[in-house]
Amino acid sequence: MTTVNIRRDVDDKFYRYKMPLLQTKIEGRGNGIKTVIPNMEDVARALNRPPTYPTKFFGCELGAQTSFANDRYIVNGAHQADRLRELLDTFIDKFVLCPSCKNPETELVITGKGNNEDIHRDCKACGRQNGVDMRHKLITFILKNPPKKKVKGGKGGKKGMTAEANVAGNLVFEKGAEDGSGDDDDGSPAATPSNGVPTRGTDIDAMLGKADPVIDDPDAAEDVSRKLAATHLNGNGNGHGADDDDEDDADSPYAQFGVWAEENKDASDADIIAKVKELGIVGKHKVLVEVAYKLFHDDTVDQDITKRAPLLQVLCSSEKHQKSLLGGLEKLLALSPNSDALLAGGMTSKALMALYQADVLDEEVVRQWGTHVSKKYVDKDKSKKVRKSSDAFLKWLDEADDESDEE
The missing domain is CATH 3.30.30.170 (Defensin A-like)
Structure with missing residues (x-):
């Protein structure tokens, strides 16, 4: 160095x-x-x-x-x-x-x-x-x-x-704010969201059990999930966390969150965090599947992502979280009644662009997802269609990299 x-x-x-x-x-x-x-x-x-x-x-x-x-x-x-x-x-x-x-x-x-x-x-x-x-x-x-x-x-x-x-x-x-206005006139971070996303001094502090959560060395996301899983926050008080393998169970905390999210799509970010805490799935990457699949609207998912960018950044703290978020997006678009029209209109690319501009997705993760068909969330044919709809975004990434190399 x-x-x-x-x-x-x-x-x-x-x-x-x-x-x-x-x-x-x-x-x-x-x-x-x-x-x-x-x-x-x-x-x-x-x-x-x-x-x-x-x-x-x-x-x-x-x-x-x-x-x-x-x-x-x-x-x-x-x-x-x-x-x-x-x-x-x-x-x-x-x-x-x-x-x-x-x-x-x-x-x-x-x-x-x-x-x-x-x-x-x-x-x-x-x-x-x-x-x-x-x-x-x-x-x-x-x-x-x-x-x-x-x-x-x-x-x-x-x-x-x-x-x-x-x-x-x-x-x-x-x-920083995403409205294009830059810093506030008083020099304060434009990050304080108007929709109540937990930051300093709010529910996220209580969730982590400390007074001031701003971190100087953010490099232990996976360790966070393990630590939280071993506490009463992620279980029933006996030191055991929610089982990540039970998300398909109708009684699982993931399914319960999905039902709640579908019924409360307009809930504030703070209320969503509180629900995650209540169900004991703090730090779990699979909650992001339900966030994308049940909280967002299929025809305005790109706008929903922009609106929920602060929440997604709080919840999406590792590569596993990003992959689960993409899995939920895949389910949302592939299983929508209007799937064919949405995919033909490039909704996948629009959603990925919104996630990328909000700095929720890493380039390597989205490239791998876009080029590897999976049967994990939907059948293979539908998975192919969703990824095909992401071609415009992936091409944009390649062209942007080429321009950066030339510079």
Whole structure:
């Protein structure tokens, strides 16, 4: 891995403070084009800052929407690596380096309460405490998502991982608005949804049993499912979770959720999360089958996906979750009374595009799904028809990759 001095104005090759060189990858095309930062976590760890902070800073400076979920840090639009590296230098100067000794060994400390909150850099090298520019848009985001104290002397935790991350992984996210307006004028994350999706301080917190679920190191989604399955949240209180193999049973929690979802298609995201919790299937990937099959409308599934994007990002935290979501979508379109008309009109491609633009699906997962017919959810002929209807989207992905390679 290529490393550079944290202070890139220092040419000394023996300078002790290093960070990985920021990498970028441009994905998509047209209105769906976005810049992914694949090594943002490594860079942020070297700076002793949550990876959400520099990502959000890029969005503030560029007037672009940002998103961070499922271990992916994204700035909407096409941005060259050199430009983001310059902005990272600005972030380091404003929010990392000690103004007194120019040392990066600082921590952000929040003092005060309410409207009197203040942020300063506590330098571990010289002992000075220096303030930050409280007028910057990033300040509101930091105050709403304060830095966590790291685990000290713990075993099994990754370096730089917060105590919450060791327990809860990446079930909770912060997401930029999808309405094309970018950041709010007050600098707050445009992610706070109007439909009540659980984020900080809501039902998802109680579900995970902690006060502040914003995660700095989201890389343990599967471990989350296992941990939750072993608790009373996923079972009847005896330490055993719901059986993933019983989804076809009419009395299974999955079937019960499906019946409820079909009868409550207009329920708020918070109510849906509460129902998942009530049935003890928190973190289970197969609940996504019922979400797509019973919660969405066959003729407006793309619009439903856009509306439910924050919910899907909370629930869809691994490759297994993505595959189950695609399985539910396959059932919805293949078993619809209007299946032939919907598939002929390219509804599968429209739905996949909505999922992709909401950053719910990974390219590799959707490509594999689109090229491998399966009999798991519907018969083989219907499965082929659904995948055939995805050709336009898969072609779009290929063309977008070709353009990125040429650039």
